[in-house]
Amino acid sequence: MYLFIHRKDLRAGDLRAFDYAASLGMPGIHALILDPAQLGDGRAESHPGRHFLRAAGLLLRDYAAQGAELQLLHGNPALVLDELLEREPIREVVVTADHTPYARRRDERLAAVCRSRGVRWTALEDVPLADLDAFQEQTGRKEPYRVFTPFYRAWNGYVRSRLAPPPAVAAGGLPIARLSGGGSWSVPGELAGLLAAPVPEDERPERQLERFLGGSLQAYEELRDRYALDAGSGLSRWLNVGALSARRAYGLALDAARTEDGREPLAFGGAADWRADAAGQLELALPGSGEGPGSAPRDPSAAAARSGAESWIRQLAWREFYLYQARFDADFFRYEEQVDLSGLTERHAEAWRQGRTGIPLIDAAMTQLRTTGELPNRLRMIAAMFLCKNLLAPFTAGERWFREQLLDYDATLNRGGWLWSSSLGFDAAPYFRIMNPVVQSKRWDPDGAYIRRWLPERAGWSAAAVHEPSPQAVVDLKASRARAIETYKRLLAKPSRPLDRLH
Numbered sequence: 001m002y003l004f005i006h007r008k009d010l011r012a013g014d015l016r017a018f019d020y021a022a023s024l025g026m027p028g029i030h031a032l033i034l035d036p037a038q039l040g041d042g043r044a045e046s047h048p049g050r051h052f053l054r055a056a057g058l059l060l061r062d063y064a065a066q067g068a069e070l071q072l073l074h075g076n077p078a079l080v081l082d083e084l085l086e087r088e089p090i091r092e093v094v095v096t097a098d099h100t101p102y103a104r105r106r107d108e109r110l111a112a113v114c115r116s117r118g119v120r121w122t123a124l125e126d127v128p129l130a131d132l133d134a135f136q137e138q139t140g141r142k143e144p145y146r147v148f149t150p151f152y153r154a155w156n157g158y159v160r161s162r163l164a165p166p167p168a169v170a171a172g173g174l175p176i177a178r179l180s181g182g183g184s185w186s187v188p189g190e191l192a193g194l195l196a197a198p199v200p201e202d203e204r205p206e207r208q209l210e211r212f213l214g215g216s217l218q219a220y221e222e223l224r225d226r227y228a229l230d231a232g233s234g235l236s237r238w239l240n241v242g243a244l245s246a247r248r249a250y251g252l253a254l255d256a257a258r259t260e261d262g263r264e265p266l267a268f269g270g271a272a273d274w275r276a277d278a279a280g281q282l283e284l285a286l287p288g289s290g291e292g293p294g295s296a297p298r299d300p301s302a303a304a305a306r307s308g309a310e311s312w313i314r315q316l317a318w319r320e321f322y323l324y325q326a327r328f329d330a331d332f333f334r335y336e337e338q339v340d341l342s343g344l345t346e347r348h349a350e351a352w353r354q355g356r357t358g359i360p361l362i363d364a365a366m367t368q369l370r371t372t373g374e375l376p377n378r379l380r381m382i383a384a385m386f387l388c389k390n391l392l393a394p395f396t397a398g399e400r401w402f403r404e405q406l407l408d409y410d411a412t413l414n415r416g417g418w419l420w421s422s423s424l425g426f427d428a429a430p431y432f433r434i435m436n437p438v439v440q441s442k443r444w445d446p447d448g449a450y451i452r453r454w455l456p457e458r459a460g461w462s463a464a465a466v467h468e469p470s471p472q473a474v475v476d477l478k479a480s481r482a483r484a485i486e487t488y489k490r491l492l493a494k495p496s497r498p499l500d501r502l503h
């Protein structure tokens, strides 16, 4: 018998692990272990905790709809596993690999439990779109890509030519067994309540993907930064818990860019030479984009869908780029040990968290985040940069707050966003380029609709006044910008020199 443990792969199909399980030719137990380290201390009630449990509830119902059983257990994963291996005739434990620091520590313990009981441990790569180890090896590079655009060129070509058809076996097609008896892992009542939270039909991951690809995708390139319009797909929350497969999202986005003559996109069986692509010898445009002289597409909405799909796939590639960095930049999860952040200050961090800085766009953004757990990408960048640069707080303080608040929290993508904003890591924002929240507000939301929505006290203000800082703002934007440039110049200097303490 095998044991498959779900983690950030909360779906009942399109999982490599299921095809692998089918190939084992033996029955298996499928389990989801609710981990108190991740859901205890009130975290189940936070936006990300609630969302995880909603997705877990959906998974339970999807298994049931397929006539398959998912065991929902609660407890320290290593202890639960040890007890399961004691009680059930399990010969192999199968999981989807996860490379965050917490996941690594947890999985080392799980693998050790398996070793101590003579059970095989198998971790399959299935979170990124590309098998990143194979990709890196086949680029022939000794060093990882440090800049997004060349990474994107290579990755795009590689994925297009290598993406295998989706795994064929769903949970209902596997010989899933039941636990032989009860255990000491019952789910506490408060978690059970959250698991039962309904997910309306049109908010389910697949529906949301279809709706986005069939609608907003066309205007995505033009509107994605106009945060007041909410033009993103909103799919990160499902991608990050694995309720939606990135492979499927990518494949359907390519389909949306299908040529007018209906040719299949290259992703499923095309023959692009991705190495030529990596070297910049192939067109980067999506298959059949019709770009180039004399080949303007006849149907403007098809052209918009293609440009939307290309732009959206580029965002998926950013997700992939951070997953790649987490694998190939040894410092990715420990930049705070490489640069000296001790001179920075959390003096204004609480005002930032609570949306009381006096800079209206920042306060509106932080209010939306606290209230809903949502925040569009441009506002994440602006708010993060404001904290790290204008307020000179260590990026780790903001990273922590986003972890507690973001509905779509993901340890790797969140760290990637914070590194970018604080000019650390691969291809980060240069230290001297600091977004001005007032300029950004006027540019992306000239009427100030977003500020009015989240700061009712400004609801009646004119478009000219609504973006302007209050006289009580915690910092002056110009002076704090100059101070940030000076500070980061020294902070990033190698070898890093200690800063004067700011607090």
Ligand SMILES: Cc1cc2nc3c(=O)[nH]c(=O)nc-3n(C[C@H](O)[C@H](O)[C@H](O)COP(=O)(O)OP(=O)(O)OC[C@H]3O[C@@H](n4cnc5c(N)ncnc54)[C@H](O)[C@@H]3O)c2cc1C
Binding pocket: 224, 231, 232, 233, 234, 235, 236, 237, 239, 240, 312, 315, 316, 317, 318, 319, 320, 322, 375, 376, 377, 378, 380, 381, 384, 402, 406, 408, 409, 410, 411, 413, 414, 415, 416, 417, 418, 421
């Ligand atoms: C400081 C900071 C923290 C962030 N923390 C997270 C986080 O915890 N979880 C998270 O999923 N994203 C994070 N992001 C990235 C980005 O803001 C979100 O992925 C995006 O806002 C999700 O909205 P969407 O699904 O509508 O995206 P869309 O615009 O529809 O994009 C499609 C998908 O591409 C990926 N993507 C889009 N933008 C980015 C990006 N800048 N970096 C990496 N991947 C991207 C996401 O998977 C997203 O679902 C962070 C960005 C910053 C600047």
